[in-house]
Structures are given as structure tokens and as C-alpha cells.
Amino acid sequence: MNSLEFVRDEILAIRGYVSGEQPPVGKFIKLNTNENPFPPSNSVIKAIQQAATQGLNVYPDALANSFRICAAQMLGLEKDWILCGNGSDDLLTMLTRTFVSSGSTIRIPYPSYVLYRTLGQIQGARTEEIHFEKDWRLPSSFYENSSSVSLVFLPNPNSPSGTVLSPEQVLKIADQLDCPLVVDEAYADFSDTNCIGLVREAENVIVTRTLSKSYGLAGLRFGYAVARPEIIQQLQKVKDSYNCDALAIAGATAAINDQSWLTENRSTIGNLRQQMARDLRQRGFEVTPSQANFVWCHHPKISSNDLYQQLKSNQILVRYMDYPDWGSGIRISVGTSSQITALMAILDTIVAENNL
Ligand SMILES: Cc1ncc(COP(=O)(O)O)c(C=O)c1O
Numbered sequence: 001m002n003s004l005e006f007v008r009d010e011i012l013a014i015r016g017y018v019s020g021e022q023p024p025v026g027k028f029i030k031l032n033t034n035e036n037p038f039p040p041s042n043s044v045i046k047a048i049q050q051a052a053t054q055g056l057n058v059y060p061d062a063l064a065n066s067f068r069i070c071a072a073q074m075l076g077l078e079k080d081w082i083l084c085g086n087g088s089d090d091l092l093t094m095l096t097r098t099f100v101s102s103g104s105t106i107r108i109p110y111p112s113y114v115l116y117r118t119l120g121q122i123q124g125a126r127t128e129e130i131h132f133e134k135d136w137r138l139p140s141s142f143y144e145n146s147s148s149v150s151l152v153f154l155p156n157p158n159s160p161s162g163t164v165l166s167p168e169q170v171l172k173i174a175d176q177l178d179c180p181l182v183v184d185e186a187y188a189d190f191s192d193t194n195c196i197g198l199v200r201e202a203e204n205v206i207v208t209r210t211l212s213k214s215y216g217l218a219g220l221r222f223g224y225a226v227a228r229p230e231i232i233q234q235l236q237k238v239k240d241s242y243n244c245d246a247l248a249i250a251g252a253t254a255a256i257n258d259q260s261w262l263t264e265n266r267s268t269i270g271n272l273r274q275q276m277a278r279d280l281r282q283r284g285f286e287v288t289p290s291q292a293n294f295v296w297c298h299h300p301k302i303s304s305n306d307l308y309q310q311l312k313s314n315q316i317l318v319r320y321m322d323y324p325d326w327g328s329g330i331r332i333s334v335g336t337s338s339q340i341t342a343l344m345a346i347l348d349t350i351v352a353e354n355n356l
Pocket of ligand 1: 088
């Protein structure tokens, strides 16, 4: 018997999602996966420590209600508008399982978060990739309804560009579509605008968020979706029974309750982003204006792949992205001030060595 003969064709055919490199801690200045360079609020650590000493022998609350109550309060909603996940990737999986059947189509902007395509492929769905213009504007075809499209993903701010559509533009897309529109707000805490208000305004808008980036909790794995209660109820049917563990629920609840930590961190990251973009431009880089905790850039005189390799050999890890039929560049997460200084020092030597 061939051990692969029972594997579904859709799974055999795909490569699977490949996440960014996660080298051992301390080996690199790590600016490749948009983590927060600062540790989370102290209240998070205390809450996790406390949760670790009580009740690990019993299952956690399957719906993470302590988090839902606090998040709902922060957003001015009821808790039945909120569903928690093991990172927002878990929620994106639930959404795809719920709305996308084999043979249907998902629509995504391109380039954007690569995972959407993989999730569609796992369902046996086709992916309609609508290419961004070179200046990161979304063409009008993204707004057009199509009877074959069963789910649309819109990362806002987008990754890798950090560009953002206004709530008015997003509402326009939602109004044209006959299917759910998932606004992936993984980076919205770093942006001047967000689309939470649209969940009430438009029946087909679902927003997903994560604590991985703006709350400094990528290692904890916690995200949430905001949608109408009747949609949340359907999503609950496809989730793993206990998808969020007790330590994550305790830490995430403490994090969402410490909004002053978030406000301060958001402002620090915003200032560092400005500094990093300015420093890169001074060294000849073309940098896309970003509303996220990273910037997308390239140097007109040196290939992005070479830059990535040279930075890596100097213990600085950034993300090199090559999007077939679109182009390549590097995405650099906003680091601490000293990380940015170290990055610029290495870039100075690279620029000098290349006689630029
Ligand atoms: C656009 C986007 N959405 C979702 C995620 C997943 O985040 P999480 O850590 O919550 O699974 C990422 C992670 O990089 C992302 O870039």
C-alpha cells in the first residue's frame, strides 16, 4: 500500500504555508515576522503566572468568556459579537471552513498574506488574486460582485505593504459584495483608522484581530473575531473544542484590560516607524508609507535578495518577498531604537561596499 494513497488530492497538490524563519532567540536581530520588539505588559506576566498555579488540571472555558467580556466592553459591543482563537490564523481557518466549499472561489488582494490562499486550497477552492497597482491601489475589480466568490479576505493594513483602505472604501467593497468580507486587522492598532464600526453597519463584514503584534504576545497565540452574533454561532461549530488554553486566556484578558500599555506602545512604535522609514530613505531606499509595525522597501541599485542575504550574514533578519508576476522587496519590522541603529550601520557598510 502506498502510504499517501488516502491523502486528499487537494492536500497532496499544495506546498502548505511556510512561516517566517524563527531562529533560536538571541542569534539575530529579528525584524522578519512583525513581532513587537517590546515585552508585553507586566500585568500579562502576572496573570499567566497566577493561572499556572491554579486549575491547569481542568479544561479551560471553551469560549474564553473572560476575554470576550473585556473585549466587548472595550469595543462597545456585547460578548456574543466576539469569538476567540488560537491566534488570528485560527479564526481565518474557522472562517474558511465555514464559508468556503470545494469548487468555490475566494478573492484576495495580491500581494497580501500568503496564508489565505493555502486555507482556500485546503478547502478545494480556487483563489482569485486581484493584483495591487504598483502604488498599492486596489483596482476596481476588487469591488465587483461575482456569484462564484464565497469569501473575500482584505488585510487592512495590508502586509507586506502596510498600506490601508479607509473605512469608507471598505464599506464600499462590502456593499458591492454578495458574500462575507473578512477585514483582517492584524495591524490595525498601529493604524489611524479601523473598521470595527462596519461590523454593525454592514451585515457581511467580519473583522479579525490578533494580540500577536500590538500587544507583544506572538508567543502566546491569541486572536479574536468580531461579527454579528448569528455568524459567531456558526463559526463556533467549526472550532476546536478548547482552542484557547487557560494560560493564553488569562494573559490575553490581562492584556486587553491594560489599554494604557497599548496606547503607549502604539505611540512608541509609530515614532520608531517614522525614524526607520526616514533612515532608510536617507540611504536611497524607496519606502512605502506604512500604517503598520513594518515597512516595505527596496533599494533601486541593489537586489532585495542580495540585501536580505547580506543583512542575514550580519545577523540581521528581515523578510525577503518575491511575488511572481508582481515584484520583490524586503519587509522590515519596526525594531527598538538600538536595533534600528544596528540595521542602519550594516546598511551603511553594504551601500559603501556596493559603491552606491
Ligand atoms: C495579515 C496577517 N493576518 C494574520 C496574521 C496571523 O497572526 P496570528 O499571530 O494572530 O495568527 C498575520 C501574521 O503575521 C498577518 O500578517
